[in-house]
Each structure stands twice: as structure tokens, then as C-alpha cells.
Amino acid sequence: MSDFSDQRSVPKQRDVQVAEIGTETLVFRSRSWTRLRFEREYARQRGTTANSYLIQAAQTALIDPPGESFTDIFLEELQQHQYYQRINYIILSHVNPNRIATLKQLLMLASYATVICSKPAANVLRAAFADEPLDNRAAQEDEALEFGIQYDAERTFNLHIVRDEEVLNLGNGHQLQFRFVPTPRHPDEICTYDPASGILFTDKLFGAHVCGDELFDAHWRSLSDDRRYYFDCLHAAQAPQVEAALDKLEPFKPKLYAPAHGPIVRHSLSRLTLDYRDWCQQQQNKELNVALLYTSAYGNTGLLAKAIADGITQAGVAVKTINCEFAEPSEIAQAVETSDGFVIGSPTLGGHAPVQIQTALGIVLSTATKSKLAGVFGSYGWSGEAVDLLETKLQDAGYRFGFEPIRVKFKPTEEVLQHCEAAGAEFAQTLRKTKKAWSPRQQMADAQSDRTEQAVGRIVGSLCVITTHQNGQDQSILTSWVSQATFNPPGLTIAVSKEQANTLADAGTAFVLNVLKEGRNVRRHFMKPASPREDRFAELATHPASNGCLVLEDALAYLECTVDNRMECGDHWLIYATVDNGKVLETVGVTAVQHRKSAGYY
Incomplete structure (x- = not known):
């Protein structure tokens, strides 16, 4: 059994940390200190762990083999200590293509193991292994709960469809209790509770994408931002179903939460449960x-x-x-x-x-x-x-x-x-x-206003990204409300909302106006609201201008500017700035232009 907690301070890019977390229960934390994917849920770039669990009782159960990013190092760890020879059951809390890649290789080592999952997950496995047409793969209500799936011409594995509240007896008091907790993102989700160790295996609940040597959440306050960010990325859009899952798991009184990602929850179990309920309510309210x-x-x-x-x-x-x-x-x-x-x-x-x-x-x-x-x-x-x-x-x-x-x-x-x-x-x-109250009377009253908004909306402007550098941070504003204002000195005006006005608050503030090019995706990148502490420029090619603000290298041109004056105008501020320097980055290209159908939005 390898435990890397005492190794050198500079970790490997990827490794497996193995440790005992409960009675006859090991965790395999497949770790990466780098960002695995370019999905938003990994955007904090603090690495991640893919947690798998092995219960070694009279019979042995492996819960949640990791995705294919960790297949090789995970199976190497199993083979080094011959854990695979004793595996009777492979429990899948949910199924996705990444996990299937690992499962196929694992079944070559533990060919006699029975795979346990929910009915929706069984449908996915049948399609992935047996290549059955999708329209014919749905499990029928009267279908046997245990059957074999043949694949690769000569191979077969046993599969058991677990029912809600079913119990699996591994011996030595390990009576695994299953709960079906589907969500739109994971309609096949199950959680597993082991009363012998007091561990609730929660899969996608209560996790965080953060990598480190700490096995448990002893410093749980430092995890608050990561946990909330994880919730917002994975669960905010399915808050009612997550709340229903919490209700379904409430009868259990676990000592630990064992999630799929991040530290195991021991010190902040009740606090995190309450946070999840609060976050669910915030979404629904x-x-x-x-x-x-x-x-x-x-x-x-x-x-x-x-x-x-x-x-x-x-x-x-x-x-x-x-x-x-x-x-x-x-x-x-x-x-x-x-x-x-x-x-x-x-x-x-x-x-x-x-x-x-x-x-x-x-x-x-x-x-x-x-x-x-x-x-x-x-x-x-x-x-x-x-x-x-x-x-x-x-x-x-x-x-x-x-x-x-x-x-x-x-x-x-x-x-x-x-x-x-x-x-x-x-x-x-x-x-x-x-959003307006819909009634024939209001519709008639708003008709003229709508026509005016549509007319004003026909005013077009070039799409630009304003970049500033203040207090050691790079900030950005996507706008099309820019116009040349003066010849001598060369100057321009920019209208910004009052929420964004602080970015260009004072005379003398330096910024760069990046003029975007038609046909590139820079606009989409800046349309998304920034997450807390997110580096909006991490994935973009940039270099600092002479005034210290960032130039987007995919822009068509850029202007180095200084705020000269500003004036409050209704719900916006009008900024007048002088142009100190500028450069065309691509001589061949067309300026990106924002076409609107209404003046009621940007």
C-alpha cells in the first residue's frame, strides 16, 4: 500500500494515493495537479482527484473506478498489490464514456466480478459494450435484474441492476445499502452507504476539484470557495433534484462522506450538508x-x-x-x-x-x-x-x-x-x-416603445474588449458602444453601465481597446460572466502594452488609451478617452460588428 503523504513537496504530475479510511476500506485517490479538461468546472485550475474505494470484507467491492485519464496508474496500483484478484463486485455510481474506458481494462483483470449499477446505467453499458442499437437497448420493466453482456466476440461480464433500497451483504457487517438519486446530468446516479464503516459514498455530491496530500478536510474553511464553485458548475442547474437527493439520504447517519472528487468529508460533514441545502434554496428563490x-x-x-x-x-x-x-x-x-x-x-x-x-x-x-x-x-x-x-x-x-x-x-x-x-x-x-407582464392592454401601451427600441437597436458598433490593469489584476469589458470622438487629439467615447463604471473610474486611468475581428470566438469567451477569482485571460494569447494593460493577440487592432473625462448619462456613464498609441495586428480582416434587433439589450 503506497501513501504519498510524506513524499517531496513538489508532487508528480499524476499518481495514486492509497490510504485506509474506515473498517476494511481503502481509498485510491488518482491525483492530477494540472487541469484535466477545459470545462468550466475545472477552471479554478487546482487539479483534481478521482476517488475510488475498495471494501475488503468476506467479499470485496470496488466502488467507482476512475476515468481514462487515470486508467494506467490506477490499474498499475491494483496489480502491484494484487487487489484485483479479490474483487467480487464493481459498483458504478454513474456511467460515462471515461469510466467505461477504465472498466473495459479492469474486467480483463477481474473477469469474474459482477458489475452493479442502476437500470439507466445498465442501458448505457449495454450500448457501449454490446453495440446494441440505441432504440432497442432500453431495459424493460420485467427484464431480469441479473444477466451477462457479451462483448469483443469472446468476452462476457455479469451485470446486476440494483434496485432502490436494495442491500448487498459483503460479510463482516458490511451491508451496503443503495439509494437511487437521479439528476438530469446523471440520471443513473446511485449512492451507497456502508453501516460497518459509517461511510456514505456520494459520488458527485459533496466534492471539489482540488488536489493535495490532505486525505480529509481538516482545513475545510479553505475549501469553501472550491466547494461552492463545484456546486455552481455541477448542481446549480438541477437544484430541485439535488435537494430531493439530500432528503433521500437523510435517514443515513454517516461519519464520512466519500465523494468522487477532492478530500473526504469528515470535519465539516454537517456544515457542508447545510451549505448544499442553502445553495439549492438560493437557486430556487x-x-x-x-x-x-x-x-x-x-x-x-x-x-x-x-x-x-x-x-x-x-x-x-x-x-x-x-x-x-x-x-x-x-x-x-x-x-x-x-x-x-x-x-x-x-x-x-x-x-x-x-x-x-x-x-x-x-x-x-x-x-x-x-x-x-x-x-x-x-x-x-x-x-x-x-x-x-x-x-x-x-x-x-x-x-x-x-x-x-x-x-x-x-x-x-x-x-x-x-x-x-x-x-x-x-x-x-x-x-x-x-420580462414584462403580458396583457393586451400592456401590449398596446408598449407598442410604440417597442418600435422605438427596434429602431435604436439598428445602430451598430464595432465589437471591442476593454482591458485594464488595476491593483495587480487584469480586468475586461466586452462592448460595442464605442465611437471616435475627436481628431486632435485622437479621442473616442465609450458608454459603460454603472456596474462597470468603476473599471474606468478616474481621469488618468489607462486601458487598451482591443478591436475584435469577424469570424473569431474571442467574443464568446468574454460574453460569459466571470466566476470569482477566474483568470479571464488564462486561455488567450496576450501580451502587455506599454501602459501595462493586456493586448489580445487575436484582435484585429488595439489602441492604448487614457481616460480624460466622464459624464453620467441616464443608466450609463459616458467615458471620453484620448488615444496614446495603436497598432493594426492584421492588415487583412474585417472588424466584428454587433447587430441588434432591439435597443433593450447589448
């Missing part, structure tokens, strides 16, 4: 809320749904995410009826939207008032009829769209997911700006 409805066949539409939900929540609007495959019509109707707007997404299967989405669409058309803002998205393989259906039906019914319909072929790229986040933020911003 927000002034505006959106119902996000979707079904995902191969997981691609689910990725789009998560990215859009992230964008909405980052913009300060609550989201209730519902996977229609696992929701009752009454739940969908209530979510739509109580929402201020809705977004609906669908895969295309056989040229059609799945039955669950067709049902949800019918509920929307019969429940949602025309004042609700709408959004449409989806993925497809060979055609995109489902998205066309949703768009046409909602458009014909008179709904307004908060973003242009999103159609994605096959698996979305990182660029596509960033676009989806930006679309979610745009949806939230439009919802906040245009």
Missing part, C-alpha cells in the same frame, strides 16, 4: 427562472443542455433542468407553468424527435403563455429534423426566441460548448431585459 427540457440519446444533447444551463446560471438566472426521459408529464407541466422562459432540446432519431420530447412539446404549447421566452437546441447524426420541428412549432405559436436555434452534428466540440454557454448567457440577459 431567484427572481427569474428557466425550465430546460431535453432528452439525450448518445449523451451529445445532454452536453449541450449542460453548457446552456451553465450559461444561464452564470448570468444569475435559476434553471430547472429536466431530463424528459425520466420525468412525469405533471413535473414538466409544473416547471413550464412556473418558469419565466423555457429551453427545449432534442436529438434526432430516425428522422424524428423522441416520444418524450414530442410529449414535452405538447405540454409546452398547451401550458406556456406567449410571454415566455423560448430557446431550441439539439444534436443529430445525419439530419436535424427534431430541431426543425421544435423551432417551427414554437415559431408558429408566436413564441420569441432568446437565442438562435442551435444545431450540432455528432459530439459537440469545446468551441461549440462555449457557444452554448454564451447562448445561455444571452438568453438570461434577454429574459431579464424583456
Whole structure:
């Protein structure tokens, strides 16, 4: 058994820390001190751990092998001490493609082990291992709970579908108790409680993406920001389901939470539980809320749904995410009826939207008032009829769209997911700006105002990013409200909201105006609201100008400026600045321009 807690202060890039955390129970913490992915949940760049657990009783159970980023070092650790020879059960709290990659190699070592998971997870495993057509892979209600899955022509593994509140006896008092706690992001989620050790294996609940040598959360106050950030990224958009999961787990009285990521929770167990409930309530008590409805066949539409939900929540609007495959019509109707707007997404299967989405669409058309803002998205393989259906039906019914319909072929790229986040933020911003009581009288009263807003909205401006460097921090503002003001000295005016005015507060403040180029994705990067302590420039090529502010190397041109004066104008401040220096970075290129349909939003 290897324990790296006493090794040198500069850690390896990746390793496995093994330690005893309870009666006959080991944790395998596959660790990385670097950011594994470019998803928002890893953006704090403090590394991560993928926690797996081994209960060695009369029978042995391995809980949650890690994803493929750690496959080699994890299996090497199992082989070094021959742990794999004693594994009777492999328990999967949820299934994703990364975990399947490790599972396939693990089953070559522990070929007699039985895989235990929920019914939705069994469906995913059958599709991944046996390559069964998706339309035929759903487990039937009367299907046997234990069966074999054949794969790679000559290989077979045993699978057991666990039922809610089922108990697995490993011997020596280890009576594992299972709870089915599905969420839209992880519809196959189960948690496992072991009364012999008092450990509740929580998988995606109560985790944090942070890597270190500390096994437990002794310094739990220093983890507060990481834990909240993790919650906001993974759970904010599914707060009602998370709260329901907490209720379902409440009868257990654990001594430890054993999550999938980060330190094991021992010192702040009650505090973190209370925090989770408070954060769930904060999400549900927000002034505006959106119902996000979707079904995902191969997981691609689910990725789009998560990215859009992230964008909405980052913009300060609550989201209730519902996977229609696992929701009752009454739940969908209530979510739509109580929402201020809705977004609906669908895969295309056989040229059609799945039955669950067709049902949800019918509920929307019969429940949602025309004042609700709408959004449409989806993925497809060979055609995109489902998205066309949703768009046409909602458009014909008179709904307004908060973003242009999103159609994605096959698996979305990182660029596509960033676009989806930006679309979610745009949806939230439009919802906040245009939310009004809907009545014929108000509609008539606002008609002239709407026409005026539409006319003013036809004023266009070049898209720019303002960068400043103050108190040792680089800050940014995305704007199109820029205009040349004077010839001599060369000067310009910028209108900024009062929330952003402090960035350019004083005469003499230096900044750089980066003029963006059409066809690049810099705009989408800055459309997303910044998270606390997030470095907005970490993934961008930059260099400091002579005034110390950052130049975006993907910009078309930049101007080094100094604030000369400012004036309060209604709900904005008008900044006049002189241009001290400038340079065109690309002689061939077109300035990015912001075209608006209304003056009611940026």
C-alpha cells in the first residue's frame, strides 16, 4: 500500500494515493495537479482527484473506478498489490464514456466480478459494450435484474441492476445499502452507504476539484470557495433534484462522506450538508427562472443542455433542468407553468424527435403563455429534423426566441460548448431585459416603445474588449458602444453601465481597446460572466502594452488609451478617452460588428 503523504513537496504530475479510511476500506485517490479538461468546472485550475474505494470484507467491492485519464496508474496500483484478484463486485455510481474506458481494462483483470449499477446505467453499458442499437437497448420493466453482456466476440461480464433500497451483504457487517438519486446530468446516479464503516459514498455530491496530500478536510474553511464553485458548475442547474437527493439520504447517519472528487468529508460533514441545502434554496428563490427540457440519446444533447444551463446560471438566472426521459408529464407541466422562459432540446432519431420530447412539446404549447421566452437546441447524426420541428412549432405559436436555434452534428466540440454557454448567457440577459407582464392592454401601451427600441437597436458598433490593469489584476469589458470622438487629439467615447463604471473610474486611468475581428470566438469567451477569482485571460494569447494593460493577440487592432473625462448619462456613464498609441495586428480582416434587433439589450 503506497501513501504519498510524506513524499517531496513538489508532487508528480499524476499518481495514486492509497490510504485506509474506515473498517476494511481503502481509498485510491488518482491525483492530477494540472487541469484535466477545459470545462468550466475545472477552471479554478487546482487539479483534481478521482476517488475510488475498495471494501475488503468476506467479499470485496470496488466502488467507482476512475476515468481514462487515470486508467494506467490506477490499474498499475491494483496489480502491484494484487487487489484485483479479490474483487467480487464493481459498483458504478454513474456511467460515462471515461469510466467505461477504465472498466473495459479492469474486467480483463477481474473477469469474474459482477458489475452493479442502476437500470439507466445498465442501458448505457449495454450500448457501449454490446453495440446494441440505441432504440432497442432500453431495459424493460420485467427484464431480469441479473444477466451477462457479451462483448469483443469472446468476452462476457455479469451485470446486476440494483434496485432502490436494495442491500448487498459483503460479510463482516458490511451491508451496503443503495439509494437511487437521479439528476438530469446523471440520471443513473446511485449512492451507497456502508453501516460497518459509517461511510456514505456520494459520488458527485459533496466534492471539489482540488488536489493535495490532505486525505480529509481538516482545513475545510479553505475549501469553501472550491466547494461552492463545484456546486455552481455541477448542481446549480438541477437544484430541485439535488435537494430531493439530500432528503433521500437523510435517514443515513454517516461519519464520512466519500465523494468522487477532492478530500473526504469528515470535519465539516454537517456544515457542508447545510451549505448544499442553502445553495439549492438560493437557486430556487431567484427572481427569474428557466425550465430546460431535453432528452439525450448518445449523451451529445445532454452536453449541450449542460453548457446552456451553465450559461444561464452564470448570468444569475435559476434553471430547472429536466431530463424528459425520466420525468412525469405533471413535473414538466409544473416547471413550464412556473418558469419565466423555457429551453427545449432534442436529438434526432430516425428522422424524428423522441416520444418524450414530442410529449414535452405538447405540454409546452398547451401550458406556456406567449410571454415566455423560448430557446431550441439539439444534436443529430445525419439530419436535424427534431430541431426543425421544435423551432417551427414554437415559431408558429408566436413564441420569441432568446437565442438562435442551435444545431450540432455528432459530439459537440469545446468551441461549440462555449457557444452554448454564451447562448445561455444571452438568453438570461434577454429574459431579464424583456420580462414584462403580458396583457393586451400592456401590449398596446408598449407598442410604440417597442418600435422605438427596434429602431435604436439598428445602430451598430464595432465589437471591442476593454482591458485594464488595476491593483495587480487584469480586468475586461466586452462592448460595442464605442465611437471616435475627436481628431486632435485622437479621442473616442465609450458608454459603460454603472456596474462597470468603476473599471474606468478616474481621469488618468489607462486601458487598451482591443478591436475584435469577424469570424473569431474571442467574443464568446468574454460574453460569459466571470466566476470569482477566474483568470479571464488564462486561455488567450496576450501580451502587455506599454501602459501595462493586456493586448489580445487575436484582435484585429488595439489602441492604448487614457481616460480624460466622464459624464453620467441616464443608466450609463459616458467615458471620453484620448488615444496614446495603436497598432493594426492584421492588415487583412474585417472588424466584428454587433447587430441588434432591439435597443433593450447589448
